[in-house]
Structures are given as C-alpha cells and as structure tokens.
Amino acid sequence: MAVNVEVLEKLERKITLNVAVSDIQGEIEKRLKRLAKSVKMDGFRPGKVPLSVVAQRYGSSVQYEVLNERVGEAFNQAVNEAELRVAGQPSISEKDGAAEGFLDFEAVFEVFPQVQIADLSDLEIERVSVDVDDAAIDRTLDILRKQRRTFALRGKDEPVQDGDRVTVDFEGKIDGDPFEGGKAEDFAFLVGEGQMLKEFEDAVRGLKLDESKTFPLAFPEDYHGKEVAxxxxxxxxxxxxxxxxxxxxxxxxxxxxxxxxxxxVEGLREDIRNNLEREVKFRVQARNKQAVLNGLLDKSELDLPKASVQSEIARLEEGAREELRQRGIKDVGNSPIPAEIFRPQAERRVRLGLVVAELVRANELQAKPEQVRTHVQELASSYEQPEDVVKWYFSDPQRLQDVEAVVIENNVTEFVLGQAKTVEKTISFEELMSSQGGGVVA
Known part of the structure; x- marks a missing residue:
C-alpha cells in the first residue's frame, strides 16, 4: 500500500498511520494471560490470579506498551516503504476520524537532506608540509636536557641570569592597595622560560642575592585574573x-x-627524529584536514535537520557541564548555561557530518580494516609497550569507532585534495608546533 507523505516545511514531513484495534486488543490479551501465570498478588496463589484482576491492575500499562510498539512498527514500515531517511525522533499523536476498527495517528518528523556538493575541481586549498630538520632535533635534545637539569647555588655576588631558578618574596599593590594573588613568599620560578610575565622577569634578571627592586607591572587586558586585567x-x-x-x-x-x-648519541637522534616525524604527520594531517573541511562547507548546500542540531546542542551542553564538574564546580546541573551559545558550533558539526557522510557514500571512502589497524599501530608506536596499546584499542568497540572516524576523515581529506586545486606551502617546524602561552605567573 502506497504511503502518503505530506511535505510540511523544508525537511519536515507528515504521514498517517493506521493500526487495527483487533491487533492491539489481541496482543494485550496475550500479554495479560502470560502475566497472570507469573504475577504474585496478595490473596492468590502464584499462577491463580484471575485474568480480570490482572487486567485491572496491569491493563493500562500493558495497553500503553502494546500501543507504542504497534505504532512504532507501523511508522518504521511506512518510512521504509516510502524510502525516507528519518532524522531524529518523530512526534506522534492520535488523529480523529479513523475508520471503524482502526486507530489513526499522525507522525510528524524530519528527513535527512539532499546534500549538494559543487565541483571540487574549482576548490583551492592550501596544503602544508613540514620537514623535520637537524635544528628541530637539537631543540628537542635541549628540552630533554632541561628536563634532567640539576641546580647549584650561585655565588653571593653572581647576578640572576636566564636559566636560573630563583626564589623570591614579592608583593604587588594597585593604587596603594594589595590585591588577591599579588603577594608570595619563597616563590620559585625559572627565569627566561615564560613562567612569569615579562616585566617581572626583566626586574629580577641581574639582581644579586638579598637585593630588592620596585617596578611597575601592567597586566594584559586578557590576563586570567579578571580583577587585575x-x-x-x-x-x-x-x-x-x-x-x-x-x-x-x-x-x-x-x-x-x-x-x-x-x-x-646517533641512536638517540634517530629516535627523536622518528618521534617528531610521527607527531608532525598527525599535526599536518589535522591542519590539512581542517582546510579541506572548511572548503567543503563553502562548496556545499543543504538544509539542516532541527532535531539533529538540537541533539548536538544537548551533547555540547552536557560536555560543558562535565568539564565544569571536573574543575570541581558544585551544582553543575543547576548552573544556567544558555543552550543557544552552542548553536553555531552544533550547526557546523551537523553540516560537516552530513557533507562528509555524503562524500563517503558516493565515493566509497569508508575505513577499511587494514587502515584502522595501521592507524592504531601508529598511535601505539610512541609507547613503551605498543602491543599492549593495540590490544587496548581493539578491546573496546567505542575506541575503534573513534579511530574509524579519524580514518574516514583522512580518506575524505586525501580524496578532496586529489580533486581540488592545491597550493603547496612548506612551513617551519616551529610554526607547526608553536602554541600560545600566557599568564605575574604567565
């Protein structure tokens, strides 16, 4: 029987479902009879409770259960016959005017959109590459040396230099008044490594033991301590x-x-090179992937399912609350977090997910088992016991799904780069690896 699908607005659809009353009543009676054989009620032996008593006690809940199942089955059958891809849960309500012996229901729902992706050959994407040179290895060696450095007291007349560990007392005032966090005793830090604001380090550099200095310090506008920013x-x-x-x-x-x-020493440098090349590979992939995804958004047209966006907003909101819990903030569940602040991010995620899914479907870019295993092995190779890490990944289906998602995105990235106009750009190792620091403590 053909299903009549009514288009309401953009992705919203409506269909009518017919459920036979006799089918519902027959199933209710079967379940009540099964229940009567096992239910325990005061005044009756097990299995001897009259059906009328069981129906009086459990009839409403069994009816609700059966009705939900039958309506759900009718909905699934209808959308399958109409070849509709449903996004989110339908809203189902009973409809008046059903034929005798039937119940009618209206189901309003959204469908996934048609994704239109323009010709990718017109897309221009910057594709970066990075070489791991000897200078990068030398800098890594310096970091390893610093991690294992020791300290010895300087002579009384020797001034503070970069690289020294100094212990100081300090007190700061704004307009003559002390402020929270502006005073400390026996505070130790490393000079020249960005642990303190530049003005603070400049003031300490060159001082000798027991010397003092007064100096002004301008806190940045974006300083993490809002009361002094x-x-x-x-x-x-x-x-x-x-x-x-x-x-x-x-x-x-x-x-x-x-x-x-x-x-x-040669073995150490080779080990460092291998580790850096592995890290560079992942970071370059991530950077190129972001460029590809941004390009795909510019080349794609589609309507967004409201249900999918709302679901993503809920996930983002719960993620924010979980982060607050981990920070030790109490009553997170009651904390007001405006859901709308997550909408732009949620819409972008849903849009990207649909576009990527369409590319994967149309071009058979699914993750192959050997690709998943290779990626897991690459992730595990930086650990002391890589075989244990591989087992850890393959022991949890959710972890493997996460890896599979990364592999699919990599497949999409390589496919798009193969179709688009790429502008090759070599950047320095420092540019790729650089990250912002900040924060009297930086």
Whole structure:
C-alpha cells in the first residue's frame, strides 16, 4: 500500500498511520494471560490470579506498551516503504476520524537532506608540509636536557641570569592597595622560560642575592585574573636564593638513561627524529584536514535537520557541564548555561557530518580494516609497550569507532585534495608546533 507523505516545511514531513484495534486488543490479551501465570498478588496463589484482576491492575500499562510498539512498527514500515531517511525522533499523536476498527495517528518528523556538493575541481586549498630538520632535533635534545637539569647555588655576588631558578618574596599593590594573588613568599620560578610575565622577569634578571627592586607591572587586558586585567601594579621583589642550572652533556650515557634501544648519541637522534616525524604527520594531517573541511562547507548546500542540531546542542551542553564538574564546580546541573551559545558550533558539526557522510557514500571512502589497524599501530608506536596499546584499542568497540572516524576523515581529506586545486606551502617546524602561552605567573 502506497504511503502518503505530506511535505510540511523544508525537511519536515507528515504521514498517517493506521493500526487495527483487533491487533492491539489481541496482543494485550496475550500479554495479560502470560502475566497472570507469573504475577504474585496478595490473596492468590502464584499462577491463580484471575485474568480480570490482572487486567485491572496491569491493563493500562500493558495497553500503553502494546500501543507504542504497534505504532512504532507501523511508522518504521511506512518510512521504509516510502524510502525516507528519518532524522531524529518523530512526534506522534492520535488523529480523529479513523475508520471503524482502526486507530489513526499522525507522525510528524524530519528527513535527512539532499546534500549538494559543487565541483571540487574549482576548490583551492592550501596544503602544508613540514620537514623535520637537524635544528628541530637539537631543540628537542635541549628540552630533554632541561628536563634532567640539576641546580647549584650561585655565588653571593653572581647576578640572576636566564636559566636560573630563583626564589623570591614579592608583593604587588594597585593604587596603594594589595590585591588577591599579588603577594608570595619563597616563590620559585625559572627565569627566561615564560613562567612569569615579562616585566617581572626583566626586574629580577641581574639582581644579586638579598637585593630588592620596585617596578611597575601592567597586566594584559586578557590576563586570567579578571580583577587585575588591564591594570598596572607596583611590585616589590626580593631575591632570596639563586640557583644556576647544570645541563647534562649529550653522551651515549645520556642516551642510555633515556631508555633508547640503541644507547648512542646517533641512536638517540634517530629516535627523536622518528618521534617528531610521527607527531608532525598527525599535526599536518589535522591542519590539512581542517582546510579541506572548511572548503567543503563553502562548496556545499543543504538544509539542516532541527532535531539533529538540537541533539548536538544537548551533547555540547552536557560536555560543558562535565568539564565544569571536573574543575570541581558544585551544582553543575543547576548552573544556567544558555543552550543557544552552542548553536553555531552544533550547526557546523551537523553540516560537516552530513557533507562528509555524503562524500563517503558516493565515493566509497569508508575505513577499511587494514587502515584502522595501521592507524592504531601508529598511535601505539610512541609507547613503551605498543602491543599492549593495540590490544587496548581493539578491546573496546567505542575506541575503534573513534579511530574509524579519524580514518574516514583522512580518506575524505586525501580524496578532496586529489580533486581540488592545491597550493603547496612548506612551513617551519616551529610554526607547526608553536602554541600560545600566557599568564605575574604567565
């Protein structure tokens, strides 16, 4: 029987469902009889409760259960016959005027949109590449040395230098008044490594043991302490201890201490190169992927299912609340978080998901099992026991689904880059790896 589908607005549709009363009543009676054989009620032996008593007690709930099932089955059958792809849950209500012996219901729902993607050959995408050079390896070695440095007291007349660990007392005031977080005793930090604001480090650099200095410090407008952001404080700092850093030499023994298989300087550098190249690969993929996804959004036209957007907004809101819980904020469930602040992000996610899904379907870009395994092995290769990490991934279907999603996005990225006009750009290792820092503590 043909299903009459009424188009309401854009993606919204409406169909009428017919359910036979006799079918519902017959199923209700079957379930009540089964229930009577096992239900326990005061005054009756098990299995001997009269059907009328069981119906009086459980009839309404059984009727609700059967009706929901039959209407759900009718809805699924109807949308399958009409070859509709339903987005979200339908809104179903009973309709008046049904033929005798039937119940009519109206189901209002949304369908997934038709995704139109323009000719990708007209799309221009910047594709970056990065070389891991000797300078990058040297900088990584410096980081490893700093992580294993030791400190020794400087002489009384030796000034503070970059790389030193200094212990200070300080107090800051704004318009003559102290402020929260502006005072500390025996506070230690490393000079020249961005742990403190630049003005603070500049004031301490060059001081000797027990020397003091008064200086102004202008807090940035975006400083994390909102009560002082954009204001200027007067600080008094006193140096109480100066320790010079001693960095280990890069030797075979140093390589051995790091657990490198080939316990030589050459083996250490090769190990660092492999790790950096793996990290660079993932970061370059992520950067190129973002460029591809942005390009796809510009080349795609589609309507967004309201139900899908609302569902994504709910997920984002719950994610925000969970983050607040992890920060120790109480009564997160009652905290007012305007749902609309998540709408732009939710709409972008839904739009991208539909566009990517259409490309995957149309061009058979699904993740192959060997691709998933290769990606898991790459992720695991940076750990000491990679085989254990591989087992950990394959022991959880959800983890594998997450990996599969990444592989699919990589497949889409490579497909689009193969179709589009690419502008090749080589960037430095520092540009790729750089991240912003900030924050008297930076």
């Amino acid at each position: 954009g204001k200027t404080a007067d600080f008094l700092v006193t140096v109480k201890k100066i320790e010079a850093a001693n960095l280990p030499e890069i030797t075979d023994e140093f390589a051995k201490s790091l657990g490198v298989d080939a316990a030589t």
